[in-house]
Amino acid sequence: MIADALPGAEVEVIDETGGGDHLRAIVRAPQFEGKSRIDQHRMVRAAVRERMDDGSIHALSIQTTPA
Amino acid sequence: MPANPELKQKVEEVLNENRVLLFMKGTPETPQCGFSMRVVGVLEQMGTEYGAIDVLPILGPLREVTGEIADWRTFPQLYVNGELVGGCDIVEEMAESGELAKLLGVEQPEGATAQPQPEGAASPQQSPPLQVDGA
Numbered sequence: 001m002i003a004d005a006l007p008g009a010e011v012e013v014i015d016e017t018g019g020g021d022h023l024r025a026i027v028r029a030p031q032f033e034g035k036s037r038i039d040q041h042r043m044v045r046a047a048v049r050e051r052m053d054d055g056s057i058h059a060l061s062i063q064t065t066p067a
Numbered sequence: 068m069p070a071n072p073e074l075k076q077k078v079e080e081v082l083n084e085n086r087v088l089l090f091m092k093g094t095p096e097t098p099q100c101g102f103s104m105r106v107v108g109v110l111e112q113m114g115t116e117y118g119a120i121d122v123l124p125i126l127g128p129l130r131e132v133t134g135e136i137a138d139w140r141t142f143p144q145l146y147v148n149g150e151l152v153g154g155c156d157i158v159e160e161m162a163e164s165g166e167l168a169k170l171l172g173v174e175q176p177e178g179a180t181a182q183p184q185p186e187g188a189a190s191p192q193q194s195p196p197l198q199v200d201g202a
Contacts, residue, residue: 037160038153042138052141059102060141061156 005047006031008067021058032066040064070131078132082149085118087171090133090144095119102155103143109162110145115171147171 002011002025009029016022025044032040041062051057082088087110093099095107110117122129122142134140137151145152147170152158161167168175 037157038151041153041157045139045141049140063156 001051002027002044002047006043010067016061021056023057023059024061024063026063028065028067030067032064035066037064040066068131070135071128074125074128075132075135078129078136081118081120082146085146086148087115087117088146089117089119090122090129090142090146091119092121092123092142094121099123100143105155106143106145106158109158109167112162112176113168113171113173114176115173 002013003009006027006029009027009031012026014024014026016024025048027040027044029040029043031043035043041064044062044064045052045060048057048060052060089095089103089106089110091098091100091103091106093103095111098104098107107119126142129142130140133142133144133151137144137146139151139154141154143154143158145154145158152161152167152170158167161170165175
């Protein structure tokens with residue numbers, strides 16, 4: 001989902017509890033260049049918003065870096 | 068679903084009244100979520116005064132409000148000067164890097180820095196010791 005929204009992004013998702021609903025996403029994307037950290041997180045969250053809203057992802061930690 | 072205008076107005080008022088405001092699950096004394104607890108920990112370490120709002124009783128409607136005002140729908144959320152700083156991840160990163168202390172106008176507390184500042188981060192100016200309430 002994240003890679004679809006941010007073409008060219010390198011995405012690593014770690015299931016922190018093994019339950020599939022507490023995830024950590026490590027995202028490196030060219031689109032982050034020049035964006036504030038909060039905007040970078042907004043971009044990632046927007047990509048997975050559906051899954052956050054329906055509760056299938058309960059918690060998402062995000063680490064972002066510009067490519 | 069559009070945000071409830073009354074609630075939105077109330078949130079904007081509270082943001083105006085509190086320079087540092089944390090929306091969290093539970094209260095600083097009894098946080099109901101690990102992420103909220105971690106942000107409380109950071110704020111306590113910074114020794115800054117802050118307001119805290121327990122989002123649990125009004126979770127759904129409040130999500131709509133923060134979605135509209137800050138494009139952010141999960142909690143905790145830390146606001147400084149009415150601007151969303153971020154959730155737990157961003158707050159912790161900024162606490163480690165020293166950005167948060169700078170934003171809050173406090174000295175970087177000892178033990179909060181994980182990495183050395185690369186650009187030699189101009190040695191901090193001498194300033195009077197901070198009064199830390201309740202520490």
